[in-house]
Amino acid sequence: MADLTMVEAINLALRQEMENDDRVLVLGEDVGVDGGVFRVTDGLIDEFGEERSIDTPVAEAGIVGMSIGMAIYGLRPVCEMQFSGFSYFAFHQVEGHAARMRWRSRGRYGIPMVIRMPYGGGVHALEHHSESREVIYAHTPGLKMVIPSGPRSARALLVSAIRDPDPVIFFESKLMYRSLREEVPDDEETLPIGESRVVREGSDLTMISYGAMLHRTLEAAEKLSEDDGVEPEVVDLLTISPLDDRKFTDSVRKTGRVVVVHEAPRSFGPAGEIMARINERSFYYLEAPVERVTGFDVHVPYFAREQAYLPDVDRIVYGARKALNA
Amino acid sequence: MADLTMVEAINLALRQEMENDDRVLVLGEDVGVDGGVFRVTDGLIDEFGEERSIDTPVAEAGIVGMSIGMAIYGLRPVCEMQFSGFSYFAFHQVEGHAARMRWRSRGRYGIPMVIRMPYGGGVHALEHHSESREVIYAHTPGLKMVIPSGPRSARALLVSAIRDPDPVIFFESKLMYRSLREEVPDDEETLPIGESRVVREGSDLTMISYGAMLHRTLEAAEKLSEDDGVEPEVVDLLTISPLDDRKFTDSVRKTGRVVVVHEAPRSFGPAGEIMARINERSFYYLEAPVERVTGFDVHVPYFAREQAYLPDVDRIVYGARKALNA
């Protein structure tokens, strides 16, 4: 057990998987000598050499495309997009090939690769560095889409992602990279992809979130408990696709009231699918409209105003009260 | 008035706008001499020359990026992605710049451009030629996203899109390109972007669809009327973003039962947002869970099986009956 930041926990996952399996390698812009602009891949080049910790040219489509080729050849590449906002340069490779190669080749070439990328706002970054567009990946057949909510889940899910026979998009919250620590076991730990979990039990309201927003949601839940005397249940999705609706279905059937929280833009955002599933599975249990507390349908403002864009504890509480009082 | 196919109607819109306004030009792969692989831009090069009907190299990011530059310079480019499945090569230009330039420059540089692209299945095409991923665009702040449902609406909406001061993604159903004809006025006609319409009145069920699937939905409505004696109301969205929820809200409040039909994959698909809006606006009017009849979360199969992927009349009727009988 060690008390690790998310950066350290992800680094641990990479290091251990590289030690265990010489098919695993990392590649991307500045992931080698520099150890990544957030130091996530720090030291890997010393331990594994520049052939397995590869500094690439600035070429996202090339990075993803090469990773696809490596996976076809039998390796297990973990490539990095320096920021999720630049992953669109490679989207045609992700949608056109990573997601399709197994299917196109009738199972001959699976693509066991992971595309890691920092996502989300809150760190005073420049334009394009604060987005949260998980829907684009979650809506693409053939991909898995994972967003851990802390150091321990990040480490365990990344190990699972690396071992997964299919391509996994792995979002890492920049906001959480160094802002919290968790005990992470030294020994191997995995978490199944496609399983959400209840992180706070309650019976009055179901709060669904993931990634950095989970923590604000949990804070809001505490506030509701203290101030309003209601006990919210909080579900951490962990995987966005395949979306696990079992946990929140159970919860919604119990509470009848729901708020969904994410920092992605509102329209056509992740909450839509969650609300659709609730409609399909728990319609008759609902006592009030589902509330969504989300980013707005605007570009993330430059950092002087970015906190206004992001759901904050007050805004979540406000949304929750609507769901509770409707 | 002339009886036109959708190809002819779109061609008419382009031709008239080019005649009216020398800022309007078309560019893309094979749009010039060839007149487009679907002949949508046929003859424009003869009338307007190769400087305004521009055959480009095979370079989607370049086409969209150049169009952005043209728009900044004061022109009104209408560029074509040969198929929506190849538009991802340019997604970083769309998301990173077309959608943001007005905002980034504090209103100095609006981007009045249209990106036209054929979308959707049903024409026995090759891989990547049958997708329907409007969500990717609809979820991107700063874009408008339009999907007409026939020759007349295509012509009128395209004119509006060309005149719109902001970037518009314009999906054209390949399936409808030549399969139906409509009367289209010779004189100018526009339709407002951001407005849906009721195309069939009824009181028992609300059916929401758009594009090629609208027609199957209408057929299903007729079948339900004939076979089951129910009268569905059918809403044609026309614009996906900004999504006009007024018409379907009115309808849902009247009928209490809804089916949403689209050919995009199900998970995190357009129906999610529509269901979220219904939840938000019409929760207390709903008598049954909203049904969605959609494409599956798989890649569109090669053409021997593609009809199985696409919602068909029977599947829509089946979904509608679920909504009616729940």
Next chain:
Amino acid sequence: MPRKKFEPGHDVEHLSILDEKGKLDSRLEPEIDDELLLKMHRTMLFSRRFDEALLKWQRQGRIGTFAPVSGQEAAQVGSAAVLEEEDWMVPAFREFAAAVWRGTPPVGLLLYTAGYNEGGAIPEEQHDLPIAIPVASQLVHAVGIAYGIKYREREQVVLTYFGDGATSEGDFHEAMNMAAVFSTPIVFVCQNNQWAISVPREKQARSRTLAQRALAYGMPGIQVDGNDLLAVYVATQEAVERARAGKGPTLIECVTYRLSVHTTADDPGKYRSEKEVKKWEKRDPIPRFQNYLGNKNLLSKDEIEKLEKEIKEEIQGVWHETEKQMERLGDPMDMFEYVFHEMPPYLEEQRDAYAEFLKERKENHDG
């Protein structure tokens, strides 16, 4: 030295051995054993006839659209023939002749063309990638495979195909650059067939040759007469040797011509003249090579005729076998397969719901 010329570091060469008049430059003639020569010829001829058959079937509505290979057989067979079985071949979408050479069963190609996903399967022992339709997108995969080879210190090389149009895409650039930066064992074979659908080579790029694009990457580039199987073979052999010796990538531009339509959805009458096509028909790689084999006394007129008959029958056999298979295929439930290694619950649910719908529909229909 303040204003001086800078040498780019590589020359760009042009290579032609057997010219369109059939004239042979015997100093450059490669030593290829007779069996291989004849096999190359047979594959070219088979591909041409298969192409013609596909076109016919397509016009009859029996299959869907496809991208004919006619005219480009030498560029494909002359390069693919240099590869060992263990080497990798990464095609675009027009490489039916190369695929046949590599052992792809024509039944598979035909099934693919008839709209069956089953046709996309690659035989287990074949190191080839499936067809890649998005232009130039396959090149970066080829570089990744080549990186893997280098990482594993294997003797393999990768050969990848693309067109003149593909050289305009960003993915081409990123692939070429990364292949050079990582000095990977790869050969880039550009089939410059003069057209990217309706856009001629001159509107695709202003450079005199496509081969000289190699200079941008510090990579050797060579332009060859792509309808001259011998030149293609020699240039590929040099490039493959260089790659295998750890000396990195090469770009080969094969100057050739698409004699047929772009795909069956295309009407070349819109953009190119019959005269141009006629000119290139005179440069047809197949008669030229037959002539060469004839001069070497390896192939007589009679033998060609016999071969033509044999191929015709073979193609009929392919059709019959494919038809038989098609009868067995087409279960719509197949569409849920192969999306993931293991089907996730939500897909199982969609599949089961669809099966239930089909069952009910059938019952209603039967009932």
Next chain:
Amino acid sequence: MPRKKFEPGHDVEHLSILDEKGKLDSRLEPEIDDELLLKMHRTMLFSRRFDEALLKWQRQGRIGTFAPVSGQEAAQVGSAAVLEEEDWMVPAFREFAAAVWRGTPPVGLLLYTAGYNEGGAIPEEQHDLPIAIPVASQLVHAVGIAYGIKYREREQVVLTYFGDGATSEGDFHEAMNMAAVFSTPIVFVCQNNQWAISVPREKQARSRTLAQRALAYGMPGIQVDGNDLLAVYVATQEAVERARAGKGPTLIECVTYRLSVHTTADDPGKYRSEKEVKKWEKRDPIPRFQNYLGNKNLLSKDEIEKLEKEIKEEIQGVWHETEKQMERLGDPMDMFEYVFHEMPPYLEEQRDAYAEFLKERKENHDG
């Protein structure tokens, strides 16, 4: 002629006029009037000092991250100075010196750096694009603008900036190729500052020069000493003239160096040696140019000192003015503005709901 060398059609030149020792090649020395020389110098010096101030403020937590220009002033000012006001300038994200030359108010640059969208505004009369952060993505816009100029038969040209790393991106390739194909009036200025964050130039590309990438597009390419303002000026002048004369695009590689951090989030100690930095400090474009001006009796030590003081005060003024503006700015409701020309109903609704929330929160807080 079967195996022959092919000439790519253009030479790649290297140009240097005022070398790092201060030695001047007077045959190549351009005629620039004194006022312009002094203005270029002042802009370089201002940019350097502004950079230093920004770095200090950033370290004090007063502003956010930014990309320092130090070391690249000659490459930027020497090229931007060739442009007319009517010409277009399309920057990447490190072109503060070029922006200042073009007239962007430093208060705007500072506001931007402090996280205010207001800082991104471009004065109405200035034909410049805002900062483009996605590497190489701005180049295609520049080509589109240049196309517009050609279409409108105007005399303008476009000049666009990017780094060595940017030459690896697909967008660079598509922009260069399309600029050449459409023969547009555009000058591509690559600031090869040796590093793309932590990746050195040699790992970015295998070609000897970046200038030779021009050959791939049938475009002239020239490499200049980018710390030599005179060489940058001359090469740009030639390229701009060529563009204005309708002769199409040019690629200029300015060999320069980023003396500071990549951005303030970066620690160059991880990847490059002090020794290397020291080496390049000796090539600093500013003292070199001051020396040149001194030799021409245009600028004395005293005058430099006076200028330094003046600039220091100016920068303090910029800070105070920015601080004042920041007090007025920051209304969160601004985030809903400028997304569209006209705010669509759903955004109005989101804005109003957010305003309602803020109101209620305030009331609860106050109450």
